Amino acid sequence: MQIAVLLYDRFTTLDAVGPYELLARLPGAETVFVAKEAGPVRNDQGSLALVADRSLAEVPRPDIVLVPGGPDARVAMHDRETLDWLRTADATSTWTTSVCTGSLILASAGLLKDRRATTHWLAFDELRALGVEPTGERVVFDGKYVTAAGVSSGIDMALHLLGRIAGDETAQTIQLLTEYDPQPPYDAGSPEKAPAAIVARWRSVRTEDLPQGS
Amino acid sequence: MQIAVLLYDRFTTLDAVGPYELLARLPGAETVFVAKEAGPVRNDQGSLALVADRSLAEVPRPDIVLVPGGPDARVAMHDRETLDWLRTADATSTWTTSVCTGSLILASAGLLKDRRATTHWLAFDELRALGVEPTGERVVFDGKYVTAAGVSSGIDMALHLLGRIAGDETAQTIQLLTEYDPQPPYDAGSPEKAPAAIVARWRSVRTEDLPQGS
Numbered sequence: 001m002q003i004a005v006l007l008y009d010r011f012t013t014l015d016a017v018g019p020y021e022l023l024a025r026l027p028g029a030e031t032v033f034v035a036k037e038a039g040p041v042r043n044d045q046g047s048l049a050l051v052a053d054r055s056l057a058e059v060p061r062p063d064i065v066l067v068p069g070g071p072d073a074r075v076a077m078h079d080r081e082t083l084d085w086l087r088t089a090d091a092t093s094t095w096t097t098s099v100c101t102g103s104l105i106l107a108s109a110g111l112l113k114d115r116r117a118t119t120h121w122l123a124f125d126e127l128r129a130l131g132v133e134p135t136g137e138r139v140v141f142d143g144k145y146v147t148a149a150g151v152s153s154g155i156d157m158a159l160h161l162l163g164r165i166a167g168d169e170t171a172q173t174i175q176l177l178t179e180y181d182p183q184p185p186y187d188a189g190s191p192e193k194a195p196a197a198i199v200a201r202w203r204s205v206r207t208e209d210l211p212q213g214s
Numbered sequence: 215m216q217i218a219v220l221l222y223d224r225f226t227t228l229d230a231v232g233p234y235e236l237l238a239r240l241p242g243a244e245t246v247f248v249a250k251e252a253g254p255v256r257n258d259q260g261s262l263a264l265v266a267d268r269s270l271a272e273v274p275r276p277d278i279v280l281v282p283g284g285p286d287a288r289v290a291m292h293d294r295e296t297l298d299w300l301r302t303a304d305a306t307s308t309w310t311t312s313v314c315t316g317s318l319i320l321a322s323a324g325l326l327k328d329r330r331a332t333t334h335w336l337a338f339d340e341l342r343a344l345g346v347e348p349t350g351e352r353v354v355f356d357g358k359y360v361t362a363a364g365v366s367s368g369i370d371m372a373l374h375l376l377g378r379i380a381g382d383e384t385a386q387t388i389q390l391l392t393e394y395d396p397q398p399p400y401d402a403g404s405p406e407k408a409p410a411a412i413v414a415r416w417r418s419v420r421t422e423d424l425p426q427g428s
Contacts, residue, residue: 014235014392017262021228021365024259031261040254040265045238047245048231051254051263100393120393138397150393151235152369160399172402173412178228179314179334179364181403182396183352185374188386189395198387 001165003031004062004089006102007041007052008076014151015068015099016050019158023064025174026166034059036081044070056085061092064161069100069120069151077108086111095161097146099154106147107132116142120150121191122202152189155180215379217245218276218303220316221255221266222290228365229282229313230264233372237278239388240380248273250295258284270299275306278375283314283334283365291322300325309375311360313368320361321346330356334364335405336416366403369394 003023005016016033024031035041035052042049065086076082086109090096098106103119106112107130116135119127124134138149139157148157159180162171175181188194191203217237219230230247238245249255249266256263279300290296300323304310312320317333320326321344330349333341338348352363353371362371373394376385389395402408405417 012235013231017227017231020262021226024261031259033262045245047238047267048234048247049265049267051265053261053263138393138395150391152392152394152396155366156397156399163399168400169409169412172400172408173416175398175400175402176405176408176412176416177364178366179352179403180366180396180398181352181401181407182366182394182398183370184389184394184396185370185377186382186386186389187395188389189393191390193395194386194390195383198383198390202387202390 001026001029001064002059002062003029003064003066004059005031005033005066006068006082007033007035007050008070008072008082009041010044010072011041011068011070012100012151013043013045013048013050015070015102015154016066018152019066019097019099019154022155022158022162022174022178023066025177026162027170032059032062044072056081060088062089063093064095065089065093065097067098067102067105068154069098069102069104073101073104077105083109093144095144095146097148097157097161099148099157100150101126103127103132103147104130106145112145112147115145116140117145117147118149119147215240215243215278216273216276217243217278217280218273219245219247219280220282220296221247221249221264222284222286222296223255224258224286225255225282225284226314226365227257227259227262227264229284229316229368230280232366233280233311233313233368236369236372236376236388236392237280239391240376241384246273246276258286270295274302276303277307278309279303279307279311281312281316281319282368283312283316283318287315287318291319297323307358309358309360311362311371311375313362313371314364315340317341317346317361318344320359326359326361329359330354331359331361332363333361
């Protein structure tokens with residue numbers, strides 16, 4: 001079982017690392033971070049680089065593909081080499097997954113046609129513009145395609161995936177070892193729950209001005 | 215406001231990246247990953263390296279210190295250079311924080327003496343051996359010292375900290391933008407909630423055989 005996590009300039013770190021932390025604990029899994037070229041890839045905030053150990057060409061047939069989001073998902077979704085790699089990897093993958101605006105890249109590669117999917121709540125219109133209606137769920141399964149909402153939702157996606165791949169006990173074990181027993185001090189994690197004034201302020205921001213990670 | 219995230223060999227990635235993703239969005243904050251030497255630092259699972267942009271010596275007076283855990287926290291907690299840096303940074307920090315077994319390093323540096331603190335549930339005995347009684351809470355504040363439980367708990371810690379530093383509205387905004395509205399498909403994230411057989415199996419593992427990230 002090979003898991004490939006795609007990195008590209010200005011990816012959002014937790015989109016990649018959240019699900020990675022859980023999925024990589026799958027017994028027997030080999031996880032590899034990939035990018036167009038092997039080497040450090042800097043994130044959206046500019047203050048952290050993750051090392052892609054392999055180039056895309058070196059990892060042509062992963063079992064699980066994971067595509068994080070990021071403000072430059074809008075760039076990656078027009079990059080021919082990235083899209084070609086995704087289509088090739090998807091042809092043999094067991095699971096093709098994304099977090100946040102990573103689904104814009106999958107959609108741009110043509111992989112979400114006629115599928116149920118989601119993205120960050122601030123990117124719903126962009127997903128629609130690619131012909132995919134966002135479901136508004138936090139984690140969406142449609143066959144082997146799994147898409148998650150914004151940033152932190154990839155952790156929930158990983159637990160769902162672990163359950164499907166290895167069974168409830170393995171998923172629960174990994175939840176226990178990562179002590180994923182969320183206790184946020186606020187209940188503002190979705191546009192339905194957050195204070196209306198905050199939601200309205202961000203909805204009024206033009207897409208191209210969206211904050212890091214959205 | 216400078217936030218320093220300490221990296222050391224075989225750190226647990228989400229311990230560092232979970233709180234980083236939220237804290238780095240604090241308006242005006244500068245976040246920097248530090249290690250004994252600048253450059254890539256490989257994680258506990260071996261499949262990912264994060265780049266420390268600065269050496270410890272280059273970042274002597276961060277406002278927030280964040281220490282992740284990892285299986286080799288037991289090595290770092292005996293490393294003189296790391297402990298010296300922590301004591302120096304702590305002398306002027308506004309907040310000194312840890313996730314998971316990172317608190318073993320803080321305790322070893324003498325920073326948690328007579329303080330309330332916590333760690334990963336499998337490391338309670340080790341924290342006790344350093345003279346600190348784990349509280350069992352997910353996030354523990356004692357003055358400027360903030361310690362969180364295992365791996366994913368650093369995200370909750372970051373939200374608490376954001377509220378204290380910048381107020382509820384900023385914290386809620388960052389929760390909304392990272393869409394931190396947890397919906398795990400299992401309720402097995404703590405030893406009190408997970409199936410008893412799984413908990414018992416891990417409790418019987420010798421400390422030195424503990425899994426990655428615990």
